[in-house]
Amino acid sequence: MIKMAQLEDIRKMYFIEDLSIREISRRTGMHRDTISKYISMKEPKPPKYKLTKERKHPVLDPYIPIIKQIIEEDKTRHRKQRHTGTKIFEILKKEGFTGGYNTVMDYLRKEYRKQKEAFLPLEFELGTYAEVDWTEAYFYLKGKETKAHIFVMKLRGSGGFYVRAYPFEKQEAFFDGHIKCFEFMNGVPYKIAYDNLKTAVKKILGGSNREEQEQFISLRTHYLYESTFCRPAKGSDKGGVENAGREVVRRFFVPYPEVDSFEELNEYLHKECVKLLEKNPKWEAERAALRPLPKIRFDGARYKEAKVNRYSMVQFETNWYSVPTIYVGEKVTVKATADEVKIQYKGTIIASHPRIYGRNQEQIILDHYLELLLQKSRALDNTKVYKPQTLAPIYEQYRRSLNARSPKGNREFVRILMLHRDYPPALVTEAVEIAMAYNVYSYDGVLNILGQLMVSNIPEINPVSKDKLQNIPEVVVISPDLSKYRVLMPGGGQ
Template sequence: MYSVELYVKVRRAVMVDKCSEREAARLFGVHHKTVKKMCQFAVPPGYQRKSETISPKLAPFTGIIDAILDADKQVHVKQRHTAHRILERLRDEHGFTGGYTIVRNYVYKVATRQKEMFIPLAHRPSHAQVDLGEADGYIGGKKVRFHYFCMDLPHSDGCFVKAYPTEDTESFLDGHIAAFTFFGGIPQSILYDNTKIAVAKILGDGKRLRTKEFGELQSHYLFDDKFGRPARGNDKGNVEGLVGYSRRHFMVPLPIASDFDALNAKLLDGCIKRQQAKLRGETETIAERMQRDTAALMALPHGTYDACHKVSTRVSSLSLVRYRCNDYSVPTEYGHREVLVKGYVNRVEICLSGDIIARHVRNYGREEFIYNPLHYL
């Protein structure tokens, strides 16, 4: 493509200095048809793609290709047809004699046409989205992969992030309680993906069967729950963005902390500082918009919620109770008794008839023995 500078020189020579088109062509070393084109356009018009037409060789087979691509929607994504595989089937099963390029171009055009389009959404105050992410960091001098709970208020982009050693029921419950405390109230509704911590089963009509622990959390705080479509992260795009934002801004470079309390203090500080930001397209800071969110939140209930994972089990002959692949001791007088194990983020309590008979610091290893020597005296 010729430069605008050359267009100026040629057009001035022909239209101002009155040179003929052939004389201008010889003067500037271009074809005389190019000079004619330059006189018609003030700037290079660029390449104009002709409207796409289907190759005559491929036209009789487009229905077959469409049927293959439509059937692929019900197949695992890693076992769908590539353009090359479609070409092989067309040749082997239907006598197609054309080449790969025309098949590839048609498949690409169909795939582009089938891509989803979305509508920008406006969010009402006091509605939230929740998701979980994972990242690496140095905790207590060791490099570990930790998980972090994110709650986002889409109306204001207010956020809460808290890290945990594992992604489990007790961290999921504790994350909600910490977020409600941070925001000073409970959102009217919370949107989730279909995590097994909250959803035990998706029924045939699309309804969700909640887990016992999630049902107890919802009954205590009385928020409405909503669930995105399976494998559709865009249904909760705000919190998906928060998961990525937190990893890029709060966890790069890799965070270094003495323990999870110290790490979470840093994350909380990052959430608070972010409230001073004025995001693209907004005239108010996050903190100013959060005032509308917090004003519409439901009040925190009286009494505390027991954010733990409960398991009924039996004390072994070694006066041990197994929880999350680790063995915890209890006094020998409770041997062979049925007990309730309550797993919290930072501790494990073993109860009998409502009384706590043993309490230990939570261990996140595997196949370890956590004991109190006094239990065996």
């Protein structure tokens, strides 16, 4: 790279000494084009260094294979759940990297190209404005990669947010997300901004006007807040919650959480949200500025009329749920929330099931069929309502032993299963285990053992200690004069 002194010499030789470009090239050894460039400069400045060869990374070089491995693995992951530069830097530090953050970022810029979007700075009064949106993230549900739909509500005054995870974005989840967020915040913002979600908007009328869904209007009316909607395809209208959604995915879902249920996933998300909000200096002040919650909780369930078929099953969407067999042929009401399905008959709940998230599946409760099995006990071996794997192994062992000893073994077994309705399940299981150990194979035998277990499980009443008795004030009982009543006795009390 030419130095400023050399540039000065070249210009002096040309403008003062009146030398030709050819002669200057001969004296300096520089190419004539280079000399021409420096002579033609209107305002001579120190030449800037231009990198023509890739810079080496002596500190980073041993860790580049790790970076490349992370980048390759990220190509198979969902876009929103790839490692950021900060995450990669943290991983390298754990591996022993002693270089700086900028060293890592300089290298990563070759791999990541990200266009930055500009936003106007906004400011909101506490408690007045919130934004709601859905985002998606993946996690391991019982070891299987599963998509979660994340409901995000962000308060713009403090920037605090709360989230809930669902297997879908249906109306029941949309309403449940509001209910859970409002109750966590212990209040309701005065205005909430939404995207043009189908669960809220029936039709876009133009400009800011919307024809809203009736159910959504009932939610808004219950909590007494105003709604506003973004322009179509303009996510920047609610940029706060968009950013919160990205933060949720990056912070809470990298790496993938591993859980056994959506309930467990939501417990994890709750704890993570609380950790963040504890560091937010404006959070408590914003909560205090919210509109108070109504006294009655909003009913966000979806209702549907149905008829119980001959297999004592009720259909909701593409799935089937069992009810007690006495309701076969009856018309019932299905009440579906985000995570539960309840079936009502004339206002009384006759069955409750965890909601099925797949398609064309069944949810069967054995207890619903026990009366029918009592009448048709021979069918126990082939009916799909009895699944031995859903009970403790001792039950199937005991059933087989009953059948080996009596032609009515299945009937006796069904009666034993009915004991779960009146006794603690753990005690019934213990009674069956004891009966098996002592070769007692009958319903009456199990019932007798169960009765003894119930007596032995009554908690003992501990006698009052002498120390406590000393603290009880002495009570003096005055005996009445009974002689006055002698006159009432035969013979005048003589």
